[in-house]
Amino acid sequence: MMNGWIISAAAEIFWREENKMAEARSLEEIKLDYAWKFGCGRYIQQREALETLPEEIKRLGDKPLIIAGPRAWEATEGRIEKALREAGIEYVLSVYPDQNTYEKAREHASQAVSSGCDVIVGVGGGRIMDQAKASAYFAGEMTKARSGHFPVVQVPTSIATCAAFAPLSVMYTQEGASLGSLRHNFEVNAIVVDLDVIVKEPARYVASGILDGMAKMVEMQNGHDNITIEEFDVGLVTAFTLAKYTMETYRKRGVQAVEDVRAGKLTKEVEDITYLNIAVAGVISGCSKGFGQTALGHECYELIRTHFTQEAKDFIHGEIVAVGQSMQLSFNGQEDQIPALREMMNSFDMPLTLKDIGIEPTEENVETLYQDLYHSPFVKDCPEEAEKLRKAMKWLCE
Structure with missing residues (x-):
């Protein structure tokens, strides 16, 4: 048993070896990174954002390994390929439909290193975002990169989670059982959110991201009436203050945003909720060191x-x-x-x-x-x- 998760003995040993900050029975026993990580170096959210991707890649390296979900890659409608071709950027593409596993992250890392890639780009939903971060970590480990990881550019095609932003990767077995989180000592370098893509996603994903975002305030309280500076760490109080603001905004604007996406309409409500679901939720996670908000x-x-x-x-x-x-x-x-x-x-x-x-x-x-x-x-x-x-x-x- 591991943090309440029953998995095979071999998987537990593997998980504990990989995750140096494994959760414990009590909050006091949990060892988190001493550094706060607030999100990403650059956050771009606008229409036609995909066309800015070559510039973000060039800031970090020369040749990207793109890890994309199949539906997400289709949702970009060839625009990424066109933008990279026009910018003269050679790339390697891995269209990956399965779980975010340790095994596949190591394979992607090896693929990046052997093919001469020096940047990891994730295109897709939460599992692809997490796979990109994990692959970047293992690629850095394989090459003994001074930073400890390859640079990461995220292109979320869904606003169902803040996975593009959060400094961790939720890992799974191939069958889909949870293995907890691989917590990273780095932030992603850039996030590119194309609103023309987001407005075409199923409204179900927008609603899911709203409820996931609303959960942060409720879960931070976890048996407490309030989170005050007198009782709690300043980072958690900051996260709670942001979560309280997002809760109020979700209640006022969330329903309209979901209706607008159902109708395929890009409105201010959709733009606002996109920002909350990805960027603000990611900052909240960073303020609480990726743990206290759940x-x-x-x-x-x-x-x-x-x-x-x-x-x-x-x-x-x-x-x-x-x-x-x-x-x-x-x-x-x-x-x-x-x-x-x-x-x-x-x-x-x-x-x-x-x-x-x-x-x-x-x-x-x-x-x-x-x-x-x-x-x-x-x-x-x-x-x-x-x-x-x-x-x-x-x-x-x-």
């Missing part, structure tokens, strides 16, 4: 990906995180906020319960989740917290 909701996501990999395979990150948010609110003593949360989720046609994501809420299944949540760093080992967690978990089932 708690029970994200832990529930990791457990579902591991214990119920096949049952929940058709659901994306933010949808599963959102299922855990009613539980998190209850654990925080904020059950009065659950109706408004679920009203918004219903307006987005999002799942609300375990059953909605293909998991039968049997006594055995719920107990499996309970035991691992209770033994996670986010619940104190005492009868009061145990009872509070059991009460909160009813929201996973109703």
